[in-house]
Amino acid sequence: MKVDVVQKVLKANDDIAKLVRARFDEYGISCINMISAPGSGKTTLIETALKQGLSGVRIGVIEGDPETTRDAERIAKYDVPVVQINTAGGCHLESQLVLQALDKLPLDAIDLLIIENVGNLVCPVGFDLGEKSRVAVVSVTEGQDKPFKYPRLFQTANIVILNKVDLLPYVPFDVEEFKQGVHGIQPDVPILHVSCTQGDGVEQWVNWLKGQADKQTNE
């Protein structure tokens, strides 16, 4: 006997992501999900924004890593609510983990929740965490071929950060080829060049983050 089903296999994750999204709506929280390879500078991008200040936008952070609370400790120095999720080897965050983390955050004191996913360009991409926007980060030391090799991330990103651009004079990174790769998948996605150490693009990064929070308030 054959039974036709036609059901998404990650339905369970998607259903919980809907609950997470409903919680965000209830508290007027805008959420972004940052995805990149390990070491591309996600935590430093968050720290840089916190240092700069987001003029009145209250930030919360969820850090995802296989092990340790190192990232959460870095963020806690800026006196913002932060929860560390340890996946114990797991290669991506799932909506269930985020839902549990929400219980540890003061949701009525957060306007913008930044989720730093586990460093990985493949696995996190298929798992909706209830976010409003997705940030893809690539640092110039990783090579310009990433959009060609990992198209799904660049297809789902709302903004692409090209990070550590201060190193461009020292590494053979072809910016034009990178742009062609990204825009060959998503022609209109903005690509922001950032150097957290030299300050390039930091203002635009902070403004983009503020824009995410404002959007939620205006809706």
Added chain:
Amino acid sequence: MHELSIITSLIEQVGQICKEQGKDCVSKIDLRIGFLEHINTETFLFMFEQIKEGTCMEQAKINLIIEPIKIHCRKCLNVYEPEDSIWICPHCNELGGEIMQGTEIILESIYFDDN
């Protein structure tokens, strides 16, 4: 390694349908996997073999159907399957477009033994 989460989710979903149908186990499933989901089919089937024991899918065969990417060109509205990872419309050379197919994992059908 996201294959493991997907298999776990799949077995749970199939178990739910078994309950609804009043069955203990399934004999086969059809599973459509979009190319852009980056599923390694060998890893997928290997992991399935490791964790199927004691579940409703212990005896089940998985028929994997890999679906190619299909792009809908925004300029000339042509639908095409890109040949490599730069998506350029072969008809009008426009970059990118909307993805029509290749980004989902769908449990298509389940088969039960009749006896």
